[in-house]
Amino acid sequence: MTGKHQPHTHRHTIAVLVDNEPGVLARVIGLFSGRGYNIESLTVAEVAARDNLSRITVVTSGTAQIIEQIKAQLSRLVPVHKVVDLTNEGPAVERELALVKVAGIGEKRVESLRIAGIFRAHTVDSTNESFVFEIVGRSDKIDAFINLMEPLGLVDVSRTGVVAIARGTQPL
Amino acid sequence: MSHDHDLNGAEILLKALADQGVEVVFGYPGGAVLPIYDEIFKQNRLRHILVRHEQAAVHAAEGYARATGKVGAVLVTSGPGSTNAVTGLLDAMLDSTPMVCMTGQVPTSLIGNDAFQEADTTGITRPCSKHNYLVKDVNDLARVIHEAFYVAKSGRPGPVVVDLPKDVVTAKGRYIGPDKVRHKTYKPKVKGDIAAIEAAVELMAQAKKPILYLGGGVINSGLEAVALATKLVKMTGFPFTQTLMGLGAVPASNPQYLGMVGMHGTFEANLAMHDCDVMVCIGARFDDRVTGKTSTFSPKSKKIHIDIDPSSINKNVVVDIPVVGDVGHVLEDMIRVWKAKQLHVDEKALKSWWREIDGWRAKDCLRYTKSKKVIKPQYAIERLYELTRDKDPIIATEVGQHQMWAAQFSKFDQPRHWLSSGGLGTMGFGLPAAMGAQVAFPEKLVIDIAGESSIQMNIQELATLAQERLPVKIFIMNNQYLGMVRQWQELLHGGRYAESHMDVHPDFVKLAEAYGAKGRRVDKPADLDAAIMEMIETPGAFILDVRTDASENVFPMIPPGAAHNEMLLGPEDEAEKPSSEDGMVLV
Ligand SMILES: Cc1ncc(C[n+]2csc(CCOP(=O)(O)OP(=O)(O)O)c2C)c(N)n1
Ligand SMILES: [Mg+2]
Numbered sequence: 001m002t003g004k005h006q007p008h009t010h011r012h013t014i015a016v017l018v019d020n021e022p023g024v025l026a027r028v029i030g031l032f033s034g035r036g037y038n039i040e041s042l043t044v045a046e047v048a049a050r051d052n053l054s055r056i057t058v059v060t061s062g063t064a065q066i067i068e069q070i071k072a073q074l075s076r077l078v079p080v081h082k083v084v085d086l087t088n089e090g091p092a093v094e095r096e097l098a099l100v101k102v103a104g105i106g107e108k109r110v111e112s113l114r115i116a117g118i119f120r121a122h123t124v125d126s127t128n129e130s131f132v133f134e135i136v137g138r139s140d141k142i143d144a145f146i147n148l149m150e151p152l153g154l155v156d157v158s159r160t161g162v163v164a165i166a167r168g169t170q171p172l
Numbered sequence: 173m174s175h176d177h178d179l180n181g182a183e184i185l186l187k188a189l190a191d192q193g194v195e196v197v198f199g200y201p202g203g204a205v206l207p208i209y210d211e212i213f214k215q216n217r218l219r220h221i222l223v224r225h226e227q228a229a230v231h232a233a234e235g236y237a238r239a240t241g242k243v244g245a246v247l248v249t250s251g252p253g254s255t256n257a258v259t260g261l262l263d264a265m266l267d268s269t270p271m272v273c274m275t276g277q278v279p280t281s282l283i284g285n286d287a288f289q290e291a292d293t294t295g296i297t298r299p300c301s302k303h304n305y306l307v308k309d310v311n312d313l314a315r316v317i318h319e320a321f322y323v324a325k326s327g328r329p330g331p332v333v334v335d336l337p338k339d340v341v342t343a344k345g346r347y348i349g350p351d352k353v354r355h356k357t358y359k360p361k362v363k364g365d366i367a368a369i370e371a372a373v374e375l376m377a378q379a380k381k382p383i384l385y386l387g388g389g390v391i392n393s394g395l396e397a398v399a400l401a402t403k404l405v406k407m408t409g410f411p412f413t414q415t416l417m418g419l420g421a422v423p424a425s426n427p428q429y430l431g432m433v434g435m436h437g438t439f440e441a442n443l444a445m446h447d448c449d450v451m452v453c454i455g456a457r458f459d460d461r462v463t464g465k466t467s468t469f470s471p472k473s474k475k476i477h478i479d480i481d482p483s484s485i486n487k488n489v490v491v492d493i494p495v496v497g498d499v500g501h502v503l504e505d506m507i508r509v510w511k512a513k514q515l516h517v518d519e520k521a522l523k524s525w526w527r528e529i530d531g532w533r534a535k536d537c538l539r540y541t542k543s544k545k546v547i548k549p550q551y552a553i554e555r556l557y558e559l560t561r562d563k564d565p566i567i568a569t570e571v572g573q574h575q576m577w578a579a580q581f582s583k584f585d586q587p588r589h590w591l592s593s594g595g596l597g598t599m600g601f602g603l604p605a606a607m608g609a610q611v612a613f614p615e616k617l618v619i620d621i622a623g624e625s626s627i628q629m630n631i632q633e634l635a636t637l638a639q640e641r642l643p644v645k646i647f648i649m650n651n652q653y654l655g656m657v658r659q660w661q662e663l664l665h666g667g668r669y670a671e672s673h674m675d676v677h678p679d680f681v682k683l684a685e686a687y688g689a690k691g692r693r694v695d696k697p698a699d700l701d702a703a704i705m706e707m708i709e710t711p712g713a714f715i716l717d718v719r720t721d722a723s724e725n726v727f728p729m730i731p732p733g734a735a736h737n738e739m740l741l742g743p744e745d746e747a748e749k750p751s752s753e754d755g756m757v758l759v
Contacts, residue, residue, distance in 0.1 A: 019357060022306065023294055034299050065486055072483035078303040078323055078358045 011040065011061045012087040013094060013164045014071065015172055019079040020046050020054040027077050028056055037062060037070050041096075041139075041161030053081065055172075059139075059162050084172050086164050094164040098142045103130040104153030112152040119145045130155075181310045181341035182211040185274070188317035190217055191350050194245045196236065196611055197221070198229040202249025203289060204276025207341045221611060221640055224632035226253050228604035230260020230331075231630070234269045235608030238591050239566055241394065243270040243324050244608070250276040251289030254335075255296065259598060261331045262300035266595025267417060268392055270329035272320045273301075279339035280308055293335045302330030303358075308337065310345030318353040327360030328481040329392055360480060364497030364505060372452070372476045372493050373510045379450035380521035381528075382410045385433060385462075388417030388594070389455020389479060390499050391587040397500035398422070398587050401454065404503055407510065408517055411529055413441035415456050417594045420584030430529065431538075434462040435730045436576040439537035439739060440529055442728070445470050446736035447528070453477045455499045458488040459595070460758075468735035478502045537728050537741055538580055547697050549574065549649050549720040553581035553621070556647060559704045565617040566591065568606035570626030571599045573655035576726045578621040600629025603646065607633055610642040617645070617708065624650040624677055624717075634687035637713040645707050646715045648680060651722040659725045663740075664732075664756065684715040695719035732758035 018024045025044055032039050040059040047055040060070060067085070074083045086092035100121070102112045105128075116123065116133045119141070125132035130153075135145050139162060146157055166172070179187065185208060189197070196219045201209045212220050223229040226248045233244030244264075248257050254275040264271050278287040294306045303323050305316045313336075320332040376382060390401050402422045405412050413433040414421055422429070431438030433445055442464075445451065451473045456462065458477075463469040466489055475491040477484070478499055485494040495502050540550045553574075567582055568591040569575040575592055584590050591609060593601035606620040620627075627648055637644055657672040684691030690710050694703035700718070707716045729740045733755025 023298065023304075026295070027298060030298055065490065068486055069483060072481075072485070072487075076481065076483050081357050 007063045009061050009063055010067065010087070011059065012067050012085055013057065013059050013092065013162060014074070015084045015086055015164060016056040016058065016074055016080060017082040017172055018054050018056060018077075019081070020052045021079055024054070024079050025056070027079070028058070028074065031073055031077065032058075032060070032070075035069075035073065037066065043161040043163050057161070057163050082172060084166075086166055089166060091167040092164050093167060094138055094162050095136055096139050096142055096160055096162050097134065097136045098146070098157060098159040099124070100133045100135060100146060100149055100154065101130060101156040102133065102149050102153045103155045105129055108152045112149060115145070115148050115152075121145065178344060179347050180207070180344050181313055181336070182207045184310065184313050184345060184347050185317060185336070185341065186211050186215065186218060187347055188314045189245065192243070192318065192321045194243070195219060197245040197247050198223055198232040198236070198608065199247035200226050200229055200249065200253060202253050202276060204250035204278060204338050205247060205253075205336070205341075207338065208247065208274075208276070208336070220247075221636065223604065223636050225630060226256035227259050227600065228607070228630045228633045228636070230257050230264065230271070230273060231598070231601050231604035232608035232611070233271050233273075234260065234264050234267070234601075235568060235591050235605030236612050237269050237271055237608075238605070239588050239609035240612045241588065243272060243321055246271065246273040248273070248275055249289070250278055250293070251291045253289075254291050254293040258296060258300060259596075261297055261333065263593055263596040263598045263601060264331040265300050265302065267593065268329050268388060269331065270324040271331040272317070272324050273331055273333045275333060275335050277306070277335045277337040280337045281339065283337065293333065297333045300331075301333045304333035304335065306335040306337075307340050310340050310343040313340065313345060314348045315353050318348075318350045319355055321350075322353070322355055323358055326358065328389075361496055362480070362498035362501050364478065364495040364502035366505065366509075368493055368495045369502065369505045370509055370513075372495060373506055373513065373515060375450055375474055375476065375493065376408065376410075376452060377510075377515040377517060379410075380518055381444075381448045381525045382408070382450040382452065382522075383444050383448040384408075384410050384412035385415075385445065385451055385453045385456055386412060386418045386421045387415040387454065387456025390418055390421040391455075393455060393480075393499035395587075397455075397498070397503060400500060400503035400507065402426070403507060407507065409522060410452075410517070411444055411526070413437065413445065415459070415462055415594070416579055416592060418456060419579060419590045420587045423585035424583035425585050430533075432579055434459075435464070436580065436726050436728065438580075439535050439728050439741065440532040442730065442736040442739055443532050444529055448473045451475045453479075453491070454503070455479065457484045460488065463489060464730045464738075465733055465735045470736070535741070540724075543721065544697055546721040547695065547700055547718060549577050549651070549724050550581055551697065552647075552649060552700065552718050552720055553577045555700050556619070556621070556704055557582045559701060560617060560619070560708060563617045563708070564589065565619050566606070566609045566613065568592065568602040568609065568618070568620045570602040570620070570622045570629075571597045571656075572623040572626055573651070573659060573724075573726050574621055574623045574649035576656075577649070580726075599623075599626035603627060603630050603633050603644070606644045607636060607642055610644050611640070614642075618643075619645045619647055622646055622648045623655060624648050624652065624680070625654050625674060628678075631683070634684070634689060634713065638688040641712070643712050643714075646713070647707070648715060648717050649720050650677070650680070650717050651720050651724070652677065653722055655722075656726070662725065663729075680715050680717040684713070687713075689713035689715060691715040691717065693717040693719065731755055
């Protein structure tokens with residue numbers, strides 16, 4: 001942490017199962033900001049209403065030591081049931097959804113629609129001068145799509161952040 | 173059952189506190205908690221200590237908790253009451269002190285409206301409490317209180333805040349007992365992994381230059397852990413050191429004790445930490461005050477780390493064998509496995525290691541220049557220790573040079589007799605902490621070793637001492653300076669003493685008298701013993717204003733950003749040591 005050359009940092013996707021109680025998200029976010037950890041994306045929603053459980057997926061980056069700290073600090077929060085490092089634990093599926101608004105006419109409009117087709121994005125809203133595309137995929141795919149839309153009249157983007165789940169038969 | 177429905181929130185709260193075995197609560201009333209105070213008024217079981225500032229209530233509860241091992245309890249009102257408590261909460265958090273702090277809150281219907289004396293208490297205290305709750309339904313109240321006590325004392329202890337809206341404490345609801353409450357998620361692991369324990373003891377048996385490094389976790393773990401730590405020390409014959417928080421875990425009179433480790437630790441403890449080949453860290457956390465510069469910290473050693481908090485492992489220093497578990501449980505297993513495997517230490521290697529250590533000891537690093545004219549601060553502590561040791565006093569401190577001298581020159585043979593703000597370094601901690609300890613042990617000699625500046629941060633508690641007839645002795649090491657600040661300015665800022673001298677201080681003797689206590693001033697070494705005896709023998713609270721040498725610095729010192737083997741041993745070292753650039757940004 002102190003040495004002159006920075007050790008390698010890695011991107012990790014961490015799933016956190018928490019009691020769905022007031023303040024729990026603030027605890028998680030406060031932990032990251034208070035201790036100076038990165039949050040690249042964070043999603044949260046209730047996943048088991050009966051057990052009152054929410055699942056937080058957080059994408060972060062840091063050295064191996066920092067990632068260990070992040071997991072230990074998360075586990076230490078009282079309402080946390082489970083912390084799983086999906087990046088370490090083996091293959092996981094990661095998805096993000098984005099809504100991408102592109103405004104334009106003529107050639108550019110046609111081109112945006114063509115590229116959306118290649119990316120298997122859905123058109124969920126359309127006016128004579130605009131589209132809203134819905135695209136689902138890994139974050140890098142969404143990045144690529146947005147980059148391609150940039151010169152074609154990109155005006156607005158809304159992204160969910162990453163949700164992730166381990167491959168195979170096991171629960172979290 | 174129907175009877176249980178007839179209780180209002182305040183009654184439920186008091187019943188829950190009684191079922192948790194709470195005997196004393198430190199507090200201060202206000203609008204939002206009046207219904208609770210009304211209930212306190214109607215009963216005799218729970219003793220309420222009325223402090224003069226909410227910060228002091230929290231430190232007093234800390235003193236009580238640290239001296240007894242029980243969970244401290246605090247009750248304050250909403251808004252300013254809860255914000256005043258914040259410093260104490262963080263202090264308890266950093267020093268792993270179990271506590272439940274109940275705060276009043278505006279009624280639920282007004283939350284979020286910037287109501288009178290509203291504060292977002294759960295928001296403000298989230299990063300300075302182990303956990304917190306806002307109780308919105310009176311039927312959750314009993315469960316929350318029981319959970320709060322469980323969380324406060326389980327695993328790594330800490331402060332838990334329970335925010336209580338006024339309508340919740342007046343509403344009628346249901347009581348449930350502690351036996352009905354089981355926490356859903358919080359179940360800290362107390363047993364250490366046996367494979368790790370086996371690896372640890374085998375490493376210890378091979379060690380040629382071992383050291384045991386004991387922290388406050390040994391004391392927090394309980395009396396059994398303390399006994400086991402002493403047993404381990406005896407069984408291995410290893411040298412051991414203790415952190416500021418660990419003083420008294422294993423008796424200081426044990427011949428294997430090297431003294432305290434860290435920034436103002438002894439030469440032999442720090443060099444042994446630096447040169448060892450196996451370090452066994454037990455209930456300590458490689459705090460920066462202990463390690464100095466981490467990149468050069470104990471470079472040749474394999475490290476074993478026993479801690480109940482997994483987040484302490486590999487946080488500051490990467491270790492070779494982590495053992496997550498309660499110190500008591502882990503030490504029990506370690507000793508058992510050691511015996512079962514019939515392990516032995518490397519006697520020969522250990523002998524030559526001790527020879528090396530004895531060489532460092534011969535430096536006599538706590539030596540200081542005696543004086544017949546002025547009272548040297550070290551001398552003041554030495555005399556206080558000698559004249560009170562047969563009484564087994566509980567020593568609290570404020571923060572600064574006096575705190576370090578107190579740590580260096582008092583010897584603790586028992587745990588829970590040393591109350592000092594380690595992690596947060598809170599000036600103003602000592603007097604209320606001493607007060608809390610005195611509440612727990614009314615017959616015991618309790619002394620606050622104070623600086624003339626720190627003491628003024630919670631001096632108002634002299635009134636509490638008077639009201640509760642608490643005979644706390646306040647031993648002020650009066651150097652007219654923010655001494656520790658002055659020391660850093662001398663060593664690191666070219667002797668530019670910006671704002672570290674105070675021209676005006678109260679007459680502490682008159683101040684004591686104003687509060688109904690007794691006091692005396694002493695400025696000659698020859699009068700010191702008599703003054704100390706007067707302080708001890710005078711019934712009731714007492715301030716001894718000891719005028720000490722203002723220019724004295726605390727040595728040894730590892731300057732900020734330096735390594736353990738770059739210690740300054742005394743004034744003669746100062747000039748040669750340029751402050752490193754790294755060091756200048758460290759605190
Ligand atoms: C609340 C608080 N404010 C500021 C500091 C910074 N600080 C550390 S030691 C110290 C000086 C304490 O002076 P005094 O109580 O007279 O003790 P001395 O060092 O002179 O023994 C100060 C200002 C602190 N630790 N706590
Ligand atoms: Mg001073």
